[in-house]
Amino acid sequence: GWAGEGPGASGKNRHVCHAAARLEMSSLWEEFSRLGTEMIVTKAGRRMFPTFQVKLSGLDPLADYVLLMDFIPLDDKRYRWGWGNGGRGPDLGVLNSSLPCRYAFHSSSWLAAGRAEPAAPGRVHFHPDSPAKGAQWMRQIVSFDKLKLTNNLLDDNGHIILNSMHRYQPRFHIIFVDPRRDSERFAHQNFKSFSFPETQFMAVTAYQNHRITQLKIASNPFAKGFRDGDPKP
Amino acid sequence: GWAGEGPGASGKNRHVCHAAARLEMSSLWEEFSRLGTEMIVTKAGRRMFPTFQVKLSGLDPLADYVLLMDFIPLDDKRYRWGWGNGGRGPDLGVLNSSLPCRYAFHSSSWLAAGRAEPAAPGRVHFHPDSPAKGAQWMRQIVSFDKLKLTNNLLDDNGHIILNSMHRYQPRFHIIFVDPRRDSERFAHQNFKSFSFPETQFMAVTAYQNHRITQLKIASNPFAKGFRDGDPKP
DNA sequence: CCCTTTTCACCTAGGTGGTAAGAT
DNA sequence: ATCTTACCACCTAGGTGAAAAGGG
Numbered sequence: 001g002w003a004g005e006g007p008g009a010s011g012k013n014r015h016v017c018h019a020a021a022r023l024e025m026s027s028l029w030e031e032f033s034r035l036g037t038e039m040i041v042t043k044a045g046r047r048m049f050p051t052f053q054v055k056l057s058g059l060d061p062l063a064d065y066v067l068l069m070d071f072i073p074l075d076d077k078r079y080r081w082g083w084g085n086g087g088r089g090p091d092l093g094v095l096n097s098s099l100p101c102r103y104a105f106h107s108s109s110w111l112a113a114g115r116a117e118p119a120a121p122g123r124v125h126f127h128p129d130s131p132a133k134g135a136q137w138m139r140q141i142v143s144f145d146k147l148k149l150t151n152n153l154l155d156d157n158g159h160i161i162l163n164s165m166h167r168y169q170p171r172f173h174i175i176f177v178d179p180r181r182d183s184e185r186f187a188h189q190n191f192k193s194f195s196f197p198e199t200q201f202m203a204v205t206a207y208q209n210h211r212i213t214q215l216k217i218a219s220n221p222f223a224k225g226f227r228d229g230d231p232k233p
Numbered sequence: 234g235w236a237g238e239g240p241g242a243s244g245k246n247r248h249v250c251h252a253a254a255r256l257e258m259s260s261l262w263e264e265f266s267r268l269g270t271e272m273i274v275t276k277a278g279r280r281m282f283p284t285f286q287v288k289l290s291g292l293d294p295l296a297d298y299v300l301l302m303d304f305i306p307l308d309d310k311r312y313r314w315g316w317g318n319g320g321r322g323p324d325l326g327v328l329n330s331s332l333p334c335r336y337a338f339h340s341s342s343w344l345a346a347g348r349a350e351p352a353a354p355g356r357v358h359f360h361p362d363s364p365a366k367g368a369q370w371m372r373q374i375v376s377f378d379k380l381k382l383t384n385n386l387l388d389d390n391g392h393i394i395l396n397s398m399h400r401y402q403p404r405f406h407i408i409f410v411d412p413r414r415d416s417e418r419f420a421h422q423n424f425k426s427f428s429f430p431e432t433q434f435m436a437v438t439a440y441q442n443h444r445i446t447q448l449k450i451a452s453n454p455f456a457k458g459f460r461d462g463d464p465k466p
Numbered sequence: 467c468c469c470t471t472t473t474c475a476c477c478t479a480g481g482t483g484g485t486a487a488g489a490t
Numbered sequence: 491a492t493c494t495t496a497c498c499a500c501c502t503a504g505g506t507g508a509a510a511a512g513g514g
Binding site for chain 1: 504505507508
């Protein structure tokens with residue numbers, strides 16, 4: 001799908017006001033999202049799958065841009081996976097509108113289980129090619145495949161720190177590198193942000209929803225070793 | 234060893250005039266050089282081994298620099314490997330002073346065999362992190378491990394094109410990115426070049442000197458599969 | 467009980483020289 | 491005869507979820 005743009009395109013610098021981002025592999029993201037996307041977090045850091053990738057347009061080909069991502073908590077809740085009401089199905093009352101509710105019978109679901117942990121250090125991930133000209137960013141798909149998620153609050157590898165069993169919304173930011181002397185004064189005009197709802201996910205240390213596991217195995221080339229039966233083309 | 238600097242440090246921009254480069258793994262380079270270094274060239278492109286790596290100093294930490302390499306023919310000759318004078322040993326007359334002469338008996342050597350082929354397209358390899366600040370370049374060893382050599386004159390992968398059976402001298406260049414409007418007029422002052430004689434090599438499509446093959450196998454981790462007997466720590 | 471960590475087999479991706487066949 | 495190419499087994503390097511062990 002095309003960009004869910006950030007608030008207030010008005011008042012933006014001309015170098016970013018026409019910038020647009022299309023999420024790649026959006027049908028795969030949506031397939032995960034319908035089941036309730038989970039992303040593994042480990043001490044050493046784990047890649048996201050699907051990888052966050054965008055196709056950019058509307059940049060000034062000759063201007064410099066920095067691209068980065070961050071992750072914001074979707075709510076102030078902590079979750080757990082299980083039968084919340086004696087095996088009679090999911091506890092609908094605790095599910096907010098944006099959290100998919102499947103498996104009404106014979107299965108578990110995500111349940112709110114208290115208030116969120118204190119937010120982890122709010123790190124950002126700069127795309128390693130930053131800074132680069134608009135022309136280079138628009139030439140091909142921009143992939144954040146070097147980004148890793150960790151649950152280690154003391155991580156010193158520069159990975160994104162998240163709390164397990166909490167929900168997050170990835171955000172993508174385009175920052176125009178303003179060559180003007182006092183560019184700090186215009187910083188609020190020089191960036192544009194994008195949030196794609198289909199990329200929301202639950203951070204976990206081990207997969208909870210078996211359907212998520214199966215979809216990861218079926219679609220991630222590195223998990224091919226766990227595929228059985230007929231290969232998926 | 235420390236840098237063999239290019240000609241004329243005088244008249245250089247202050248951002249490069251104190252720049253220095255130390256070749257890494259110089260003892261390994263010298264070990265190869267004593268035997269007569271050979272580098273494989275293939276149609277698809279082949280890495281160099283040893284990898285060309287330098288430790289930089291004397292840059293302006295806050296200035297932007299581009300780093301690149303090129304390869305210049307060491308002479309106008311074409312070489313062949315073999316017994317040039319009826320098996321009585323190498324034909325000393327054809328060996329120039331910088332080409333090692335070993336194996337006086339029971340072995341082959343490099344012999345000049347006519348004039349060089351027309352020079353291949355003179356390509357350069359930009360270090361992929363270019364441009365970057367002096368501070369970043371000096372922070373750690375700069376490695377040209379993405380550089381590949383090819384003998385395909387029509388190569389369109391951006392690899393360095395060389396003629397097999399010809400000798401080359403790798404060169405390393407530091408270019409200061411001059412922010413001045415008419416920076417082209419100062420281009421000749423804004424770079425500094427380095428040549429390390431121990432990195433000279435013969436381009437080949439298959440190794441000729443068996444001692445070179447054995448040293449590659451012993452020192453290149455990717456060739457570990459060909460090591461036999463006692464492992465080398 | 468629920469969640470996290472560690473280890474592992476099994477992949478992807480790509481860098482080695484050997485070998486035999488091909489080209490000139 | 492000499493040089494080049496294509497394919498191969500064997501590596502490095504690192505991304506997977508499974509399974510078992512560890513911790514509160």
